[in-house]
Amino acid sequence: MTVDTHPPASARTRRLTHFRPDQLAWLALALTLAVLIIAPLSMLVVKSFTDGTTGGFTLENYVTAYGRARHVQALWNTLVMGLASTVLAVLLAVPTAWACTRTNMPGRTFVRIALFGSFLMPPYLTGVGWILLAGPNAGFINQAWTALTGLEAPLVDIFTFSGLVLVMGLSTFFTIFILVSAAFELLSTEMEDAANILGAGVFRTAFKITLPMAMPTILGSALLTFLVSIALYGVPALISIPARYPVVVIQLAEFFSFPVRIEVAAAYSIPLLGITIGLLLLQRRVLGRKGYTAVGGKGGERRVTDLGAWKWAVFGYVMLVVLLAVAMPLLVLIMAAFSHSWVSGLSLENLTLEHFRYVLFEHSSSQRALITSVATGAAAATLAISLALSISYVVQRRLLPHAGVLAFLCMSPFVIPGIVLAIGFYAVYALPPVGLYGTYIILILAFTTRFLPIAYTTSTNGVRAINPEMEEAVRILGGGQFTAIRKVVAPLLKRTLASGWILIFVPAAQELSTAVFLVGPHTRVVSVVLLDMSEEGTFERLAALGSVLLLIIATIVLIGVKLLGRDFMLRRS
Amino acid sequence: MTLIQRLMPATGLAVLGLLLPASILQAQDLTATEAALYEAAQSENGVTWYTSQLTTEQAEQVCALFSERYEGVGCFPVRANGSSTLQRVVQEIQAGAVQGDVVSTNGVSDFEEFKSLGGLAQYRPENLSGMEPSLAALNDSDGYYFVSGTSPFGFVYNTEIVAPEDVPTSWNDLTDPRWRDQIAIAHPGFSGSAGQWAIAMDRLYGEAFFQGLAANDPQIGRSIADGYTLVTTGERSLTVTSLALGRDAMRDGKPVDLVVPEEGMFLPPSAAAVLADAPNPNSARLFAEFLASAEFSEWLASMGRNPLRTDVSTPEGVPDLTEVNVITVSVAESLENQQRVVEMFRDIFGI
Numbered sequence: 009m010t011v012d013t014h015p016p017a018s019a020r021t022r023r024l025t026h027f028r029p030d031q032l033a034w035l036a037l038a039l040t041l042a043v044l045i046i047a048p049l050s051m052l053v054v055k056s057f058t059d060g061t062t063g064g065f066t067l068e069n070y071v072t073a074y075g076r077a078r079h080v081q082a083l084w085n086t087l088v089m090g091l092a093s094t095v096l097a098v099l100l101a102v103p104t105a106w107a108c109t110r111t112n113m114p115g116r117t118f119v120r121i122a123l124f125g126s127f128l129m130p131p132y133l134t135g136v137g138w139i140l141l142a143g144p145n146a147g148f149i150n151q152a153w154t155a156l157t158g159l160e161a162p163l164v165d166i167f168t169f170s171g172l173v174l175v176m177g178l179s180t181f182f183t184i185f186i187l188v189s190a191a192f193e194l195l196s197t198e199m200e201d202a203a204n205i206l207g208a209g210v211f212r213t214a215f216k217i218t219l220p221m222a223m224p225t226i227l228g229s230a231l232l233t234f235l236v237s238i239a240l241y242g243v244p245a246l247i248s249i250p251a252r253y254p255v256v257v258i259q260l261a262e263f264f265s266f267p268v269r270i271e272v273a274a275a276y277s278i279p280l281l282g283i284t285i286g287l288l289l290l291q292r293r294v295l296g297r298k299g300y301t302a303v304g305g306k307g308g309e310r311r312v313t314d315l316g317a318w319k320w321a322v323f324g325y326v327m328l329v330v331l332l333a334v335a336m337p338l339l340v341l342i343m344a345a346f347s348h349s350w351v352s353g354l355s356l357e358n359l360t361l362e363h364f365r366y367v368l369f370e371h372s373s374s375q376r377a378l379i380t381s382v383a384t385g386a387a388a389a390t391l392a393i394s395l396a397l398s399i400s401y402v403v404q405r406r407l408l409p410h411a412g413v414l415a416f417l418c419m420s421p422f423v424i425p426g427i428v429l430a431i432g433f434y435a436v437y438a439l440p441p442v443g444l445y446g447t448y449i450i451l452i453l454a455f456t457t458r459f460l461p462i463a464y465t466t467s468t469n470g471v472r473a474i475n476p477e478m479e480e481a482v483r484i485l486g487g488g489q490f491t492a493i494r495k496v497v498a499p500l501l502k503r504t505l506a507s508g509w510i511l512i513f514v515p516a517a518q519e520l521s522t523a524v525f526l527v528g529p530h531t532r533v534v535s536v537v538l539l540d541m542s543e544e545g546t547f548e549r550l551a552a553l554g555s556v557l558l559l560i561i562a563t564i565v566l567i568g569v570k571l572l573g574r575d576f577m578l579r580r581s
Numbered sequence: 582m583t584l585i586q587r588l589m590p591a592t593g594l595a596v597l598g599l600l601l602p603a604s605i606l607q608a609q610d611l612t613a614t615e616a617a618l619y620e621a622a623q624s625e626n627g628v629t630w631y632t633s634q635l636t637t638e639q640a641e642q643v644c645a646l647f648s649e650r651y652e653g654v655g656c657f658p659v660r661a662n663g664s665s666t667l668q669r670v671v672q673e674i675q676a677g678a679v680q681g682d683v684v685s686t687n688g689v690s691d692f693e694e695f696k697s698l699g700g701l702a703q704y705r706p707e708n709l710s711g712m713e714p715s716l717a718a719l720n721d722s723d724g725y726y727f728v729s730g731t732s733p734f735g736f737v738y739n740t741e742i743v744a745p746e747d748v749p750t751s752w753n754d755l756t757d758p759r760w761r762d763q764i765a766i767a768h769p770g771f772s773g774s775a776g777q778w779a780i781a782m783d784r785l786y787g788e789a790f791f792q793g794l795a796a797n798d799p800q801i802g803r804s805i806a807d808g809y810t811l812v813t814t815g816e817r818s819l820t821v822t823s824l825a826l827g828r829d830a831m832r833d834g835k836p837v838d839l840v841v842p843e844e845g846m847f848l849p850p851s852a853a854a855v856l857a858d859a860p861n862p863n864s865a866r867l868f869a870e871f872l873a874s875a876e877f878s879e880w881l882a883s884m885g886r887n888p889l890r891t892d893v894s895t896p897e898g899v900p901d902l903t904e905v906n907v908i909t910v911s912v913a914e915s916l917e918n919q920q921r922v923v924e925m926f927r928d929i930f931g932i
Contacts, residue, residue, distance in 0.1 A: 146816040351816075371641070
């Protein structure tokens, strides 16, 4: 009977064979990206125009989302905060990158390694560290200030706009540091020498020559930092509520509370998406018009600049960055983790392991959360890098038509704030008929999507570096495309793969913004558990659990670094 | 039971002989309903309990007691603030992917929301028969949810910072400028009980109360447990929180004391319900029975909290709720005002 109602099997096979294998491959990759990116995003747009109760078309969600002055204010505040923290991040990162790559400042390697700590440290832990340091009354800095001066008024207050910007800047500057360092390292010294010969001093040369040549990278990475900071959830959750400085992500969380209005949340997040896309287009247009051919030029001599006596001043500034971003917050976190009560400071009778015992053995969800974080992070990193590598190979070797579309899609999550991505993912995959809510799969898929651009950039760099002649040699000798991939491409890409994997694993294992709406009761990740702990104010336990997560991630990264060589991300290969 | 297992090889039959009657007694303790549910729960995966009613640590203690009483039935608390818990449960109900079994929060109106979404199972625990009548009156008349705790609110202050003569006496003292930069409160939009408290304050003193409070620049947290920690650490000196949390801190030797404002302590009842599509329906109902049982009320009393049942006496030093002034917010009042008051709060405080 079934045979009668369906077209003959042979006809179907014939139709299928109309697709060549490469077309099928393209289709498979495109489908994967559609699942990961297109579906959640289009659902977000559709939801924003959908009436929550009737399911019909409406503009009401936009009216609700933007009809109140406070909600518009939150959007404006977000932009102001994003801009201020980006400026701060640039001020922290660029001089440090310059000092570490172009000068003879002492301790350059130490600084690079220390700053790597800020890559490992998730923003919400930096935030907690700074709450312990600069809480207006009990914070260590203010305790010390009161003890020293006898003044009751606090010296610093983290629960203010400037506190928020400080923690944001400190949590995000590392991206600029790494990218700008790489750009600086590629610049040859010839132009700096020319400036020197013409009488320019060290700093004049830096400002007139070195800095302008790296400007596209600086602007690009600053833009990236801006986008990251406007979409970050953890730091505002900790600081902007007490600081009474509403931002978009907090407002989005409000739409998820009584009464839950996903449609309004979708409508509210569309402008964020618009801003991101607009800025990236703007960047493309601005940079597209000018030639910056000096960057990327190989050859030429690269020497470090002798700073003379100034090197200690520069060293002082760079050490300040290290202290603020890594050393101080990390130190207070570790202290809190080992203290009965963090406010009592360092003393023998205040020393305890009880919080570690609690989070490792007694707390109902942290043990499981540690495993979930590491496992979902690892799975997402593996998936993202495999997918990105296939696509970048296809794109670079022009194996398939319309490969550019795939490349564009791969990079597009870059413009989607994590929390917005989560809402889209929730709308498509959490609800029936898919019903992935509370599974590990939805977390892994969301993390994979979120970090796909990093994976794609790394893979593309790797594939680009391999001359196709080697693969052609395999083909000439009679090997197929797959033999070429297996015998030539894969071995050459090992390093790229591994470093890309680490670059994704670290943020994925700590991801909060995407996870916060997607975790189920049994799939809670550490970041979410930490956030819940933070609202109870149990900072000692939070610090203990945070330290354990940091330790695990650092160990995995160290193993990676051992295998790859120390320079895998600190220096361009 | 694990204790028995641990002791058995060391001390032999004598100890077993001593402990055995106790365990038999425990088994006999079970009502017929409990026994049937316990039996059926054996093949399930334990109970997942969404709660904002207690702190994480307390929720874990309750779960441990439950699993001790009903050996073999696991209990997994997922503690978050009221608004996160509400969000999670509504998400699950709407998604048709319910993963929690039991939910309890401090916002009774949350349960009306769950109920209207068809997310609650109609289950009135048998053990509710022993409930203190004044509390039993607050149980849902349709049998979808019931009172699972009370956490009377008052002030908790830091005794190292606040002099005895400065201790506040009225809720309205929060608007007194001398408390500028000293107060910690929870955001009514995030904390369920703070939401209820805000409705009560609005009824007592209206918008002026919130304006005065805002002028004092309180530190706003996401949970009442946060404000309490801020006061015990000395970050702030005065907070609106559960008096029981304050008693806990005093017991731990922290420099705090409590005060009940003259208008009366604010009493947000906590409620609990079994979710309609609970993946572990029998464990869920067993846990509901447990929350209504004497054992849970005894635990509440041991923690310096008001028990729910008439057969458990109120602990020393804790005011009997039937004898003191209390301010309550009815479900109807809450449903009518919650959104408006939270919006007003947000507009005044700008967050």
